[in-house]
Amino acid sequence: MDNHVVDQKIMDAFANLAGSYGYKGTTTRKIAQQAGVNESTIFRHFSGKQGILKALIERYQDEINKAELSFHTTGNVEMDIRHAISIYQYFIEQHKSIFLIALRESSQFPELGQAIQRLLLIQKEMLLKLFRNLIEQGHLSAQNNLEMEISNLVLMNFSQAVLKLAYPNTSIVISDQDYLDKNIQNFVSNLKK
Numbered sequence: 594m595d596n597h598v599v600d601q602k603i604m605d606a607f608a609n610l611a612g613s614y615g616y617k618g619t620t621t622r623k624i625a626q627q628a629g630v631n632e633s634t635i636f637r638h639f640s641g642k643q644g645i646l647k648a649l650i651e652r653y654q655d656e657i658n659k660a661e662l663s664f665h666t667t668g669n670v671e672m673d674i675r676h677a678i679s680i681y682q683y684f685i686e687q688h689k690s691i692f693l694i695a696l697r698e699s700s701q702f703p704e705l706g707q708a709i710q711r712l713l714l715i716q717k718e719m720l721l722k723l724f725r726n727l728i729e730q731g732h733l734s735a736q737n738n739l740e741m742e743i744s745n746l747v748l749m750n751f752s753q754a755v756l757k758l759a760y761p762n763t764s765i766v767i768s769d770q771d772y773l774d775k776n777i778q779n780f781v782s783n784l785k786k
Contacts, residue, residue, distance in 0.1 A: 602628040607645045612690030616698050650708050653691050657712050660684050670732050671781045673723055675773050682769050685754045717747050
C-alpha cells in the first residue's frame with residue numbers, strides 16, 4: 594500500500610477516534626485497528642499520536658488557506674455573507690475532531706489553539722474584505738462599524754460551531770440551515786438599516 598494512503602488512513606482513524614474519545618482516550622492500538630494497519634506502522638510513519646496530531650494540524654492549516662481562496666463575492670449582501678458562513682460551517686464540520694480536541698485540550702496543545710485562532714482571523718479578514726467590497730459597490734452603508742459588525746458575526750459563528758459540536762443535545766442549538774435562514778438574515782437586515 595502507498596505510504597500516502599497509509600498516512601491518510603492513520604490520520605483519518607485518529608481524527609475519528611479523537612472526536613469521540615479525546616486525545617488521551619485515543620490509543621495507538623485503537624488507531625491501528627481502525628486504520629487496518631499494524632501498530633508499529635503508526636510509529637514508523639508518525640512516531641506516535643503527537644506526530645499524527647501535528648500532521649493533522651498541518652493539513653488543517655493548508656485547508657484553511659484553501660477555504661479562504663474558495664470565496665468569491667457576487668455583490669448580493671445576504672448571499673455573499675451566507676456563502677462565507679457556509680464555507681466556515683462546512684470547514685468546521687469536516688474538521689470537527691480537530692475543533693473538539695482544540696476546545697477540550699488546547700492548553701495541552703497550544704498549536705491547536707493557534708490553528709483555531711488562525712481560522713477565526715481568516716474568517717474575519719474574509720468578511721472584512723467582503724464588507725469593504727459591498728460598501729464600495731453601494732450595497733452597505735459606510736456608516737457601519739465594520740470591526741464591530743464583523744467581530745459580532747465571527748463570534749456568532751464560533752458560538753454556533755461550539756454549541757453544535759460540544760453541546761449537541763441542548764435546546765439552544767439550532768440547525769445550520771436555520772442559523773443561515775434566520776440569524777444571518779436578521780444580521781444582514783440590521784446591517785442594511
